Amino acid sequence: MAFLVVLGGGESGVGTAILGKQKGYEVFVSDKGKIKEKYKNVLEHFGIDWEESKHTEDKLLKADLVMKSPGISDTVPLVKTMVEKGIPVISEIEFASRYTDAKIIGITGSNGKTTTTMLTYHILKNGGLNVGMAGNIGDSFAKMVAEKSFDYYVLEISSFQLDGIQDFRPHISVLTNITPDHLDRYEYKFENYIASKFLITKNQDSADYFIYDQDDEVIGSWLSEHPIKSKLLPFSVKRTLKEGASLDKNEIKITTQEYTIKMMTDSLALEGQHNLKNTMAAAMVAKLVGIRKETIRECISNFQGAPHRLEKVLKIHHVQYINDSKATNVNATYYALESVKTPVVWIVGGVDKGNEYKELMPLVREKVKAIICLGVDNEKIKETFGNVVDLLVETFAMEEAVKVAYKIAERGDTVLLSPACASFDLFQNYEDRGNQFKNCVKNL
Structure with a gap:
């Protein structure tokens, strides 16, 4: 029986484990972090062995085939060792x-x-x-x-x-x-x-x-x-x-x-x-x-569109609130700013993935009246846009960011959450960030 090792116990990992078991593999799921309870239950249900908070290398290096979850980089030492040993490391698709x-x-x-x-x-x-x-x-x-x-x-x-x-x-x-x-x-x-x-x-x-x-x-x-x-x-x-x-x-x-x-x-x-x-x-x-x-x-x-992508949340006192939390890079935010036709109070920030904000400059000059930074490290945003907009405020929680936006925004404006960054500094993922934004807007 061929031995399939699945690195990562999330959606793609557990899916692969189920299919592997069905196709006659001996399957072992290994996650360096914690595996969510719902996924553990699925693995238990199908009788699939797993470990969390560690990688038992001796066991993993006996694999005939490895499926690596997309979140794990090719540069991780364990993955490099597997490749050097000639073990095929493939993706779920x-x-x-x-x-x-x-x-x-x-x-x-x-x-x-x-x-x-x-x-x-x-x-x-x-x-x-x-x-x-x-x-x-x-x-x-x-x-x-x-x-x-x-x-x-x-x-x-x-x-x-x-x-x-x-x-x-x-x-x-x-x-x-x-x-x-x-x-x-x-x-x-x-x-x-x-x-x-x-x-x-x-x-x-x-x-x-x-x-x-x-x-x-x-x-x-x-x-x-x-x-x-x-x-x-x-x-x-x-x-x-x-x-x-x-x-x-x-x-x-x-x-x-x-x-x-x-x-x-x-x-x-x-x-x-x-x-x-x-x-x-x-x-x-x-x-x-x-x-x-x-x-x-x-x-x-x-067609209704994707959640967290230019999603109109509410209009409050003639101010439109838009959730574009899925904009995790500069280009996505460019599209968002381009599509808004009114003055913008822009909520931006998070984990920078090597962003170059300069391409947003023409749109920011033309449309953005205030910037609300929402991230642990906002230096690059402040450096780029600090002298371009009349008002730049730093916040460190969604509720605070939305309340500041509410105070700044005037009749006919748009409050746009379009972070241009990943969400992992303050949120679980972009969905969590978008849902928090929607809840905070609804509680205004």
Whole structure:
């Protein structure tokens, strides 16, 4: 019996353990931190051995195969030792994909991947397909493969998950954009991160499709130097394309050899230019898998959007409060500031991942009347914007930040939580940060 070691006892780890057990592996889950009670219960239920708060190296190095959770870096000494010993170390999406014949739609990018994944799933499901949504969102892919039988999977995939693939091959891959993010995991080299994102195309061939943003210079220059085998379907809001999705005045036009479909932009449920692009990508996927035009049009007009992404919370005394806690990097915050049309009281800060805030400067000068820092270390934000806005306040708890915003904001303003940073200094994750913001606003 082959021995499968699962590093990390979270969603992807426990999902992999369940699938591994089902497929006849001897499975052992090892987590250097604490495993949540709900996951321990699942492991106990399936009779899977586990350990927490340590890695018993002697045992782990006997593995035939290792699944490493995405949160664990390749530079961890234990992982390096495993690789040196010739033990294959793979990601959950690689492991799970070996046990399904379903068609896979893989969606990655620095920003927009959650919205694009949810919208694609929404259209495919309403179009009558037997489809599951997993990856970085919802249930783990491995758990779904173990427990369900879908014909299609729409997967949101992070660069960390792509780093651990060998044969993983999506039939349709989508790359929404590439901006510097997670550089702390990539030796602070942008080119390493770019290469990681393009792994989504690594095993594709001419029967597969690659949908990407042609307006993104980073993607364009990489493609010019690294040709890929899949069929290219670009989208653009700047130029008209013979093939792909483009903008013609206030109409989205999707053209391939087989069909043309047109949709009015004012029918889109999601606001902002970035969401125009997310919609183009999702609509192209839907067309490729045979969804009817009418269904696509209907779905893009009634889609609710991702939680914690430009989520309107409440209007209080003619001030709009918006929760954009999912904006964990500068580019996501750029989209948020770009889409708000009124003066902004901006709540920003958290764990900086090597951020360069200067690209936000034009938008901050134009729209932001006050900055409320919400983080343990706010020096970089203060340095960059201290002389640009009239008012900059430091806070160290969500309730305090929201109360300060309430005092500062005037009729017609927007209070925007768009942190441009990770959340781990003061919160469990970006969802916790967003939920706290919503609760504090509701308690005003």
